[in-house]
Amino acid sequence: MSHPSVRETALDLLLAVTKKHAYSQIALNEALSSNPFSDKDKSLVTTLFYGVLQRKLTLDFYLSAFVHSKKKLDDWVELLLLLSFYQKVYLDRIPDHAIVNEAVMIAKKRGHRGISGLVNGVLRHFLREGIPDISKVQSERKRLSLQYSHPEWLIDLWKTQWDLSDALKIAEANNQPPNVVIRVNRIKATREELAEKLAVEGIRTIPGQLSKDCLIVQNGSVVETHLFKEGFFTIQDESSMLVADVVAPDQSMTVLDACAGPGGKTTHLAERMGNQGKIIALDLHPHKTQLIDHAAERLGLYTIETRALDARTAHTAFKESSFDRVLLDVPCSGLGVIRRKPEIKWMKSANEINGLIPIQQSILEETATLVKSGGWLIYSTCTINKDENEAQIRQFLAQHSEFHLEPTFAERLPNVLRDTQSQSGKGMVQLMPFTCQTDGFFICCLERK
Numbered sequence: 332m333s334h335p336s337v338r339e340t341a342l343d344l345l346l347a348v349t350k351k352h353a354y355s356q357i358a359l360n361e362a363l364s365s366n367p368f369s370d371k372d373k374s375l376v377t378t379l380f381y382g383v384l385q386r387k388l389t390l391d392f393y394l395s396a397f398v399h400s401k402k403k404l405d406d407w408v409e410l411l412l413l414l415s416f417y418q419k420v421y422l423d424r425i426p427d428h429a430i431v432n433e434a435v436m437i438a439k440k441r442g443h444r445g446i447s448g449l450v451n452g453v454l455r456h457f458l459r460e461g462i463p464d465i466s467k468v469q470s471e472r473k474r475l476s477l478q479y480s481h482p483e484w485l486i487d488l489w490k491t492q493w494d495l496s497d498a499l500k501i502a503e504a505n506n507q508p509p510n511v512v513i514r515v516n517r518i519k520a521t522r523e524e525l526a527e528k529l530a531v532e533g534i535r536t537i538p539g540q541l542s543k544d545c546l547i548v549q550n551g552s553v554v555e556t557h558l559f560k561e562g563f564f565t566i567q568d569e570s571s572m573l574v575a576d577v578v579a580p581d582q583s584m585t586v587l588d589a590c591a592g593p594g595g596k597t598t599h600l601a602e603r604m605g606n607q608g609k610i611i612a613l614d615l616h617p618h619k620t621q622l623i624d625h626a627a628e629r630l631g632l633y634t635i636e637t638r639a640l641d642a643r644t645a646h647t648a649f650k651e652s653s654f655d656r657v658l659l660d661v662p663c664s665g666l667g668v669i670r671r672k673p674e675i676k677w678m679k680s681a682n683e684i685n686g687l688i689p690i691q692q693s694i695l696e697e698t699a700t701l702v703k704s705g706g707w708l709i710y711s712t713c714t715i716n717k718d719e720n721e722a723q724i725r726q727f728l729a730q731h732s733e734f735h736l737e738p739t740f741a742e743r744l745p746n747v748l749r750d751t752q753s754q755s756g757k758g759m760v761q762l763m764p765f766t767c768q769t770d771g772f773f774i775c776c777l778e779r780k
């Protein structure tokens with residue numbers, strides 16, 4: 332059986348994500364592990380797939396200058412053309428003839444003769460005429476949206492909550508490839524020891540600047556190493572590693588992680604607690620609690636008890652004041668992880684995001700009584716939206732005089748973030764994707780008096 336080429340794989344992935352609502356990361360991992368690509372080809376599949384997803388709005392604009400009606404094109408033909416435009420506009424190593432030949436070959440394989448003729452014609456026309464000029468678009472709102480390949484409502488949201496300059500910096504950062512980042516399992520090795528072990532496998536890393544558990548991977552496929560299978564590390568962005576620093580659990584504590592699946596932060600807390608104390612990890616979905624169990628097993632952690640439960644009913648399952656720490660890493664719009672999941676730009680709507688706010692609010696309300704007096708409630712999201720973050724906390728505090736922003740919060744943050752947190756208000760921090768090359772992330776710590 333012949334295997335699909337790099338471009339066919341990228342095209343299938345684009346179809347799966349844009350037309351069948353597959354998740355980009357999961358679809359890509361599956362495609363890369365089920366085909367025998369070299370490291371170089373894996374990297375090209377990733378670049379093409381993420382590149383087109385990220386720049387889709389800009390590429391759509393370019394394409395519409397060369398076809399009368401995109402609606403008449405089959406989905407795969409339209410995506411094949413976007414894939415080809417992407418190579419010309421954003422990659423400099425692919426010669427024009429290779430762009431056309433590869434696309435025509437795929438079109439011949441998948442469609443009738445007329446289709447390959449159309450693909451050939453459109454691409455040659457585009458190569459002759461050059462890239463259409465976005466600067467001629469009259470409306471500034473539309474022009475910026477096309478230029479940065481973000482929907483208009485999303486740029487509006489950030490512009491209203493911060494300013495235009497920050498909105499564009501966020502959008503620009505979202506179009507960059509994300510770092511591959513791992514968290515050392517301190518139970519098995521120090522960060523330095525892990526870096527040395529990876530180096531023996533030919534994988535170079537550099538230490539992260541924000542978390543002492545973080546290594547940034549420079550080359551190679553870390554999940555395929557035996558070190559991953561043996562639980563020496565977890566794939567996790569550096570911003571979310573800071574949650575464990577904020578929670579700062581000690582070995583005698585009982586911790587509730589109320590929105591825990593797939594367990595990135597739960598397992599980090601268990602590692603930090605050195606397999607002592609107790610962690611109860613909840614998730615609404617049973618398949619997500621299973622993922623936590625699998626991760627704990629791989630990492631050699633045995634203090635985590637998982638339960639499929641709606642956090643909004645947790646107050647009926649546990650006694651009041653039972654936990655030293657309650658972590659609420661709530662479901663959110665994910666606007667901080669667009670670099671890793673560019674489909675968020677095209678799939679989410681302002682309405683859908685607003686629908687999450689009452690859920691987050693009720694998770695906060697219904698778990699707050701579980702925190703002991705003197706204990707901490709930590710609220711986090713991977714989003715950049717004040718309505719889900721700062722405003723959510725302000726509203727909670729206005730109704731709960733028994734809580735206040737935890738005063739030593741800043742001491743647990745890396746120096747570079749201390750100023751940022753004073754801007755959002757003491758006790759909370761908003762990481763932006765353009766400051767430290769991390770995902771956008773929000774963390775807040777409240778103390779029960």
Ligand SMILES: C[S@@+](CC[C@H](N)C(=O)[O-])C[C@H]1O[C@@H](n2cnc3c(N)ncnc32)[C@H](O)[C@@H]1O
Pocket residue numbers: 571589590591592593594595596597613614615616619640641642643660661662663694
């Ligand atoms: C942002 S993710 C958590 C990520 C996790 N903390 C980690 O670090 O791997 C939010 C999780 O909340 C879960 N969830 C959504 N609504 C929930 C609810 N009402 N109660 C409990 N979990 C919920 C989702 O299934 C999802 O796994």
